[in-house]
Amino acid sequence: MTYDFPDASGYFGRFGGxxxxxTLVPVLEQLRTxxxxxxxxxxxxxxxxxxxxEYVGRPTALTLAERLTAHYGRARIxxxxxxxxxxxxxxxxxxMGQVLLALRMGKERIIAETGxxxxxxxxxxxxxxxxxxxxxxxxxxxxxxxxxxxxRMQLLGxxxxxxxxxSRTLKDxxxxxxxxxxxxxxDTFYVIGSVVGPHxxxxxxRNFQRVIGEETRAQIEEAEGRLPDYMLACIGGGSxxxxxxxxxxxxxxxxxxxxEAAGEGVETSRTAAxxxxxxxxxxxxxxxxxxxSGEGQVHLAHSVSxxxxxxxxxxxxxxxxxxxxxDYRAVTDAQxxxxxxxxxxxxxxxxxLETAHAVAFLEExxxxxxxxxLVVLNCSGRGDKDMSTIxxxxxxxx
Amino acid sequence: MSQxxxxxxIARLFEQKGEEPVxxxxxxxxxxxxxxxxxxxxxLEEHGADMVELGMPFSDPLADGPSIQYASNTALEQxxxxxxxxxxxxxIRARSExxxxxxxxxxxxxxxxxxxxxxxxxxxxxxxxxxxxxxxDEADLLAGHAEAHGLxxxxxxxxxxxxDRMRLIDERSRGFVYCVSVTGVTGAREGEEVxxxxxxxxxxxxxxxxxxxxxxxxxxRSHEDARRVASQxxxxxxxSALVDLIREHYPEEGxxxxxxxxxxxLKYGEPTDSNN
Numbered sequence: 001m002t003y004d005f006p007d008a009s010g011y012f013g014r015f016g017g018x019x020x021x022x023t024l025v026p027v028l029e030q031l032r033t034x035x036x037x038x039x040x041x042x043x044x045x046x047x048x049x050x051x052x053x054e055y056v057g058r059p060t061a062l063t064l065a066e067r068l069t070a071h072y073g074r075a076r077i078x079x080x081x082x083x084x085x086x087x088x089x090x091x092x093x094x095x096m097g098q099v100l101l102a103l104r105m106g107k108e109r110i111i112a113e114t115g116x117x118x119x120x121x122x123x124x125x126x127x128x129x130x131x132x133x134x135x136x137x138x139x140x141x142x143x144x145x146x147x148x149x150x151x152r153m154q155l156l157g158x159x160x161x162x163x164x165x166x167s168r169t170l171k172d173x174x175x176x177x178x179x180x181x182x183x184x185x186x187d188t189f190y191v192i193g194s195v196v197g198p199h200x201x202x203x204x205x206r207n208f209q210r211v212i213g214e215e216t217r218a219q220i221e222e223a224e225g226r227l228p229d230y231m232l233a234c235i236g237g238g239s240x241x242x243x244x245x246x247x248x249x250x251x252x253x254x255x256x257x258x259x260e261a262a263g264e265g266v267e268t269s270r271t272a273a274x275x276x277x278x279x280x281x282x283x284x285x286x287x288x289x290x291x292x293s294g295e296g297q298v299h300l301a302h303s304v305s306x307x308x309x310x311x312x313x314x315x316x317x318x319x320x321x322x323x324x325x326x327d328y329r330a331v332t333d334a335q336x337x338x339x340x341x342x343x344x345x346x347x348x349x350x351x352x353l354e355t356a357h358a359v360a361f362l363e364e365x366x367x368x369x370x371x372x373x374l375v376v377l378n379c380s381g382r383g384d385k386d387m388s389t390i391x392x393x394x395x396x397x398x
Numbered sequence: 399m400s401q402x403x404x405x406x407x408i409a410r411l412f413e414q415k416g417e418e419p420v421x422x423x424x425x426x427x428x429x430x431x432x433x434x435x436x437x438x439x440x441x442l443e444e445h446g447a448d449m450v451e452l453g454m455p456f457s458d459p460l461a462d463g464p465s466i467q468y469a470s471n472t473a474l475e476q477x478x479x480x481x482x483x484x485x486x487x488x489x490i491r492a493r494s495e496x497x498x499x500x501x502x503x504x505x506x507x508x509x510x511x512x513x514x515x516x517x518x519x520x521x522x523x524x525x526x527x528x529x530x531x532x533x534x535d536e537a538d539l540l541a542g543h544a545e546a547h548g549l550x551x552x553x554x555x556x557x558x559x560x561x562d563r564m565r566l567i568d569e570r571s572r573g574f575v576y577c578v579s580v581t582g583v584t585g586a587r588e589g590e591e592v593x594x595x596x597x598x599x600x601x602x603x604x605x606x607x608x609x610x611x612x613x614x615x616x617x618x619r620s621h622e623d624a625r626r627v628a629s630q631x632x633x634x635x636x637x638s639a640l641v642d643l644i645r646e647h648y649p650e651e652g653x654x655x656x657x658x659x660x661x662x663x664l665k666y667g668e669p670t671d672s673n674n
Contacts, residue, residue, distance in 0.1 A: 183582035296509030
């Protein structure tokens with residue numbers, strides 16, 4: 001199977017594209033050209049790799065999870081440790097890439113949106129590193145849930161702008177960031193935090209995140225002399241998952257699972273399971289699966305994890321879903337909490353609530369695996385930021 | 399049949415108006431309440447509107463500023479559906495021959511079905527369609543159906559649109575071209591900002607857009623703004639300022655009279671106490 005997406009118009013099959021106000025069309029054209037030039041420029045690539053190595057801390061480890069493996073007594077489980085990246089999650093790879101591109105393009109002002117705050121922290125970090133002004137849009141509800149990250153961003157010199165419209169979460173923060181961008185198209189660079197948005201963002205963010213999968217491939221081959229049998233990653237917008245999966249997409253022996261947030265259950269209205277419950281539509285500049293009403297109004301998503309609490313998903317995931325290349329499953333809030341406990345207790349790694357969705361799926365996957373098989377789980381981020389949510393939840397259970 | 403009527407209404411308007419500027423007003427369908435929309439639109443016409451753009455509310459109106467965002471949310475909270483909007487269009491069309499343009503976002507249209515939408519909207523009596531998040535590059539999914547049913551698909555140009563692209567937009571647009579006078583979202587701005595921005599790019603617009611009449615919108619809130627802008631184009635579009643006025647005065651007594659007085663003042667520059 002050869003896999004070569006997106007096409008020249010930014011489409012992954014029937015998904016993607018560039019559904020934006022006219023003001024942004026020239027801005028995106030400029031971005032496409034600049035990105036293609038930069039990505040084709042050896043010096044830019046070398047500078048990006050250097051930053052990832054010397055500042056972000058790459059390559060991140062591929063850790064054999066011995067006690068977790070023993071817990072299930074089946075396939076061997078490895079963890080790709082994006083939680084070891086500077087700032088605590090994979091988001092920094094992309095933020096560094098985009099800020100580097102913004103500097104090359106001579107943009108003087110960086111804006112970003114954030115849900116859980118990890119992307120905001122990553123962007124604020126990259127901006128502090130290079131001395132560029134940074135504005136982060138964040139829903140008021142998310143600011144409440146992720147107070148610690150708000151303080152981190154402020155300490156890093158970013159201005160966090162509270163968003164009061166709509167659900168006061170990531171969806172509305174994204175709307176506000178786009179409004180800002182439409183108003184200041186000349187001097188502003190919008191650092192999108194996932195593989196969503198208009199072309200070229202889904203492709204560009206994927207390429208900045210591909211380092212996760214490239215390292216994984218080299219590391220598992222070194223450790224085991226072969227490719228994994230199963231790969232697991234959580235999906236909100238889907239950037240950690242696509243970066244992790246992408247270098248393996250043509251390997252038909254590798255089974256891939258994308259775990260989206262079921263929230264309180266896919267049968268309830270309080271869910272963020274876009275592929276399980278959504279239908280194709282247009283939000284934030286691209287065609288993809290979307291949680292929406294029969295009238296085409298966008299539904300509010302719900303997940304205990306602010307980073308997965310988004311009604312859309314990257315268009316490339318919608319395409320992989322249509323093709324059946326990746327198996328997308330939904331994991332509830334309660335299951336994710338069990339995942340947090342399991343990984344913490346067996347491996348001494350407190351995962352982000354996002355990552356915990358992938359951990360929780362092991363309950364279902366592992367009994368079907370066999371000894372000698374290999375599972376690699378992308379540990380997309382660490383859980384420090386979620387401690388108050390976890391404590392609240394544990395308190396309710398008692 | 400609708401094709402001929404639709405072609406005629408917008409084209410005929412520009413023809414009839416000659417040198418006189420065309421005033422197009424925007425109102426969100428279902429705002430402040432669904433039962434007011436038909437009556438309000440007819441009222442706008444009576445008090446000077448030459449054309450009306452009826453907003454189809456969407457949950458995530460990312461090209462709109464706070465005013466129209468507020469109006470959309472209010473309409474949606476009251477349960478306004480696409481069927482309701484088409485029914486409003488029928489209600490207006492039964493009593494008026496004024497050109498009516500539907501304005502909204504692509505997703506509700508996709509959900510309704512693009513072909514079905516173009517057919518039903520044209521049959522209800524709509525003449526044109528403006529979808530700010532559907533640039534010409536993505537419009538193939540709808541343009542053929544709009545053309546087949548005589549629904550005029552109107553595109554926008556912005557101050558940062560290149561000359562080449564303006565010509566492309568002129569080629570693809572039917573009815574008129576909507577000039578966004580300043581970069582940014584919808585909403586009233588300081589008159590000076592509008593004027594400066596318009597001056598800078600209107601020359602290019604006139605050079606490159608030759609097939610369609612040019613209407614200018616975004617940020618216009620007074621007769622002075624309108625006059626300045628209209629002298630450069632075939633007409634002007636006002637939206638947020640109307641929504642703000644309704645938002646400020648509804649449901650106090652006389653809110654509609656204030657609105658209509660404001661509409662007259664926009665067009666004729668009459669002094670009015672609602673324009674403060």
